[in-house]
Amino acid sequence: MKKGDKTREHIIMKSAELFNQQGFAGSSLNDIIAATGIQKGGIYRHFHNKDEIALEAYNYAASIVGNRLSEAIGNEESATGRLLAFFRVYEDVVNNPPFIGGCPLQNTAVESDDTHPTLRHRAQQGLFVTLDMIKAIIEDGIKNGEFKTDLDVDALATFAFSLLEGGIMLSKLEGSNRHMHMNIASLSSYLRQCCFRRVK
Known part of the structure; x- marks a missing residue:
């Protein structure tokens, strides 16, 4: 990688954090300058x-979070395991998130809304891509007989993603992972009681 490319990548990485x-x-x-150690002219x-x-950024x-999820x-x-994997990545969101600062999608969505x-x-x-990933997993579960055939794919995807993002927000705000852990337990219970036709 050329020096200029390395510098650009460094600016992106530090700015993302x-x-x-x-x-x-x-x-x-000035915050970007302090974080990167690169002066204004170098950044521009x-x-x-x-x-x-x-x-x-x-x-x-x-992409970092996406790689961890994949x-x-x-x-x-x-x-079921693949759906819960989304939550496992953020299981210790308070102390060890997949990317420093929490969920980039959530943080960006809240700040940039208006x-x-x-x-x-x-x-x-990012929302559409993530929901499509979740829907594909649910549809695969229906095809292989793990989930009921009359399952509302769109509703379950929205429900699961809302539990994930809500758990991240509440856990970070309180400084405790208990909300994420409760949401993992809640989704696990929901899938066992309402969605399983059989467990492989």
């Missing part, structure tokens, strides 16, 4: 403005 902890609006150019050699950095943070899902054989349409659109894309 900064934005995911302090928010886009709460992070100034690679990016036109803070908005461009923010978009690249979100993509980077989302790895966790790949270790599970059952559809203030930054481009970032909001990027978070929306």
